[in-house]
Amino acid sequence: MNIIVVGLSHKTAPVEIRERIAFAPTAMERPLHTLVNLPAVTEGIIVSTCNRVELYATSREPEVATAQLRHFLADFHQLDLAELDTHLYEYHGRDAIRHVFRVASSLDSMVIGEPQILGQIKTAYGYASEFKTSGVILNRFLHKAFSVAKRVRTETEIASNAVSVSFAAVELARKIFGTLEDKTVLLIGAGEMCELAARHFINNGVSSVLVTNRTHERAVKLAEEFNGKSILFENFTEILHRVDIVLTSTGAPNYILGAKRVEEVIKQRKRKPMFLIDIAVPRDIDPKVNDIDNAYLYDVDDLQGVVAANLKERHKEAKKAEGIIDQEIDQFYQWLTSLDIVPTIVALRKKFETIRQAELEKTFSNLKDLGKKERKAIEAMSAAIINKALHQPISALKESQNNPAGDTYLEALRTLFDLPAVSSDPEEPEGRS
Amino acid sequence: MSVSILLFKISLLTYFAATVLYLVDIIAKREKAGRAGRWVLVGGFVLHCATLVVRYIETGYTPVSSLHESLSFSAWSLVGIYLLFDLRYRLSVIGAFITPLALVTMIFGGATVTRATQLNPMLKSWWFPVHVTLAFLGNAVFTLAAVVSVMYLIQERMLKSKKFSRLFYQLPSLSTLDQINYKCLSFGFPLMTMGIISGAVWANAAWGGYWRWDPKETWALITWFLYAALLHGRMMAGWRGRRAAIFSIVGFACLLFTFLGVNLFFAGEHSFDSLQGR
Numbered sequence: 001m002n003i004i005v006v007g008l009s010h011k012t013a014p015v016e017i018r019e020r021i022a023f024a025p026t027a028m029e030r031p032l033h034t035l036v037n038l039p040a041v042t043e044g045i046i047v048s049t050c051n052r053v054e055l056y057a058t059s060r061e062p063e064v065a066t067a068q069l070r071h072f073l074a075d076f077h078q079l080d081l082a083e084l085d086t087h088l089y090e091y092h093g094r095d096a097i098r099h100v101f102r103v104a105s106s107l108d109s110m111v112i113g114e115p116q117i118l119g120q121i122k123t124a125y126g127y128a129s130e131f132k133t134s135g136v137i138l139n140r141f142l143h144k145a146f147s148v149a150k151r152v153r154t155e156t157e158i159a160s161n162a163v164s165v166s167f168a169a170v171e172l173a174r175k176i177f178g179t180l181e182d183k184t185v186l187l188i189g190a191g192e193m194c195e196l197a198a199r200h201f202i203n204n205g206v207s208s209v210l211v212t213n214r215t216h217e218r219a220v221k222l223a224e225e226f227n228g229k230s231i232l233f234e235n236f237t238e239i240l241h242r243v244d245i246v247l248t249s250t251g252a253p254n255y256i257l258g259a260k261r262v263e264e265v266i267k268q269r270k271r272k273p274m275f276l277i278d279i280a281v282p283r284d285i286d287p288k289v290n291d292i293d294n295a296y297l298y299d300v301d302d303l304q305g306v307v308a309a310n311l312k313e314r315h316k317e318a319k320k321a322e323g324i325i326d327q328e329i330d331q332f333y334q335w336l337t338s339l340d341i342v343p344t345i346v347a348l349r350k351k352f353e354t355i356r357q358a359e360l361e362k363t364f365s366n367l368k369d370l371g372k373k374e375r376k377a378i379e380a381m382s383a384a385i386i387n388k389a390l391h392q393p394i395s396a397l398k399e400s401q402n403n404p405a406g407d408t409y410l411e412a413l414r415t416l417f418d419l420p421a422v423s424s425d426p427e428e429p430e431g432r433s
Numbered sequence: 434m435s436v437s438i439l440l441f442k443i444s445l446l447t448y449f450a451a452t453v454l455y456l457v458d459i460i461a462k463r464e465k466a467g468r469a470g471r472w473v474l475v476g477g478f479v480l481h482c483a484t485l486v487v488r489y490i491e492t493g494y495t496p497v498s499s500l501h502e503s504l505s506f507s508a509w510s511l512v513g514i515y516l517l518f519d520l521r522y523r524l525s526v527i528g529a530f531i532t533p534l535a536l537v538t539m540i541f542g543g544a545t546v547t548r549a550t551q552l553n554p555m556l557k558s559w560w561f562p563v564h565v566t567l568a569f570l571g572n573a574v575f576t577l578a579a580v581v582s583v584m585y586l587i588q589e590r591m592l593k594s595k596k597f598s599r600l601f602y603q604l605p606s607l608s609t610l611d612q613i614n615y616k617c618l619s620f621g622f623p624l625m626t627m628g629i630i631s632g633a634v635w636a637n638a639a640w641g642g643y644w645r646w647d648p649k650e651t652w653a654l655i656t657w658f659l660y661a662a663l664l665h666g667r668m669m670a671g672w673r674g675r676r677a678a679i680f681s682i683v684g685f686a687c688l689l690f691t692f693l694g695v696n697l698f699f700a701g702e703h704s705f706d707s708l709q710g711r
Binding site: 177270 | 462588592593595597599601602604605606607608609612670671672673674675676
């Protein structure tokens, strides 16, 4: 049995294509059933997110199935296959396993380490099990992918550092203040990024929010939204000493906060540290503020620098994650081939046994005067010949499940002895899932 | 080899193992190593406690009189104080800074092993162990203060310059480091004060005078004034952060000089025989 992946992602297809072959989450039943009704496909899952559409399937005839899956994608969305084909990728066997493990672990994501993709695959798997289009192999496969993703997340730091400007601000604040629980944030002006950052601060425990704006009504409205207090713009420097974190994004052409004032404020605060985040362009806060002891000033470029450094760190961690995935592939692949090997061995033995029985019958009907003892001896001898003759090939076959040659052996065996295509044993030979 | 020396060597090796584990934690980012390091360190500390007890039984006095004993006791205090703070803060990064210090102290202690000799009759006083124990515990707390101060300065430098090395991701927040620094000061200062007072009382009993301006006493007083100024600044003027960190480091340098430098450069009542060879 072979695992196949056919699909496209942000790496191979522009959004114009991706949006056209996306599957609506509210109507998964029809496409899933169409998928598993394809003649060469036995099990199937459809993963559809804004960054990727992928089909995971199992099949005995991977080449045929792949073609059918490509057609299915084009036909289902009424697209020209020739146009779609250039964007599609496909993986078989080990490569397919690696691909899905990498996707689930967020190594293939646009932002490496982002956590959503795992949830999206879980949802996709949920649909497949709801409509019973996944079977023994895909069930086990997906559960394995989830556990690999979890391992990657806990054993590497692939997702530990902020990769957005607003999260980076929160992270820096944590490095300065430790806990944000009893801290006060002041919002000056109302840019979108500023609001987003404020929201992150609130989600991370900041207790009180002050808002000021040149247009006071805007400040009042925003303060209401954040459950905070509005401050008259003319007065904001007066309350600065109560503020631990300042977020500014006004459209002012000049600095609205100078180094001298901040120095006074720090003194007023008994030198408790202050974190000032200036997202405005042109900047709102005099850059000299950063030279003041216990004041930390970050502008947009600084934050973007932090994000870039964190991304670099994630890429380094991704290398570690690939190592983890390599180990897990071997383990899973072994299980997958064992699924085929056991029934093949059974079929092989059965074939020989049938031949033996037929030949014994022939022999016994010709030699009617054989005694009971002689008959027994002939039976035992024929059984021994078969066992001895099959011993070496069967152990070689069992051995081969540990290496990629296993499939070739199985193919050869089936062809040479004309064995019937086996259906996977529904019982899992290994206990762990 | 006496039992106490054997135990000492085993503790030293255990500290070595703990140091390696802590360093693996922060350099290779293996949290498990740090957690294992903590337990190995606890094991080493227990062994070290046994070392001191056995040494006490062997010699019949509190083992803080020779250079070897003093170094061993210093390392013991440092590890003990660190483990105490670790109960509250659980920061293996600090362990990665502290354990190498303790290890180096132990190695020097191992290099200066001398056979337990008859105690100088002058030191046979109930006040002697009290004085030395208080002083050493104070030293250990101030060592921890200096370590977190160095960490503070590194972290502050990175936040200001906006250039982050890998260490940045592992160091605790500025506020935590400053808090630990303050806590060390408020534990260390009383210990040091009591150490000096008990020393004076003992000196009065032994020599008939509270204060003799022995070089060690002078330097201890200078160090005491430094820490007093820092404590005052923290409580009254809101000193914190960088300034407090620098002060802690300067104070520690003075402390180190008081403990070791004075013995090397001056002669006086506080010197160890093995360094002076008199």
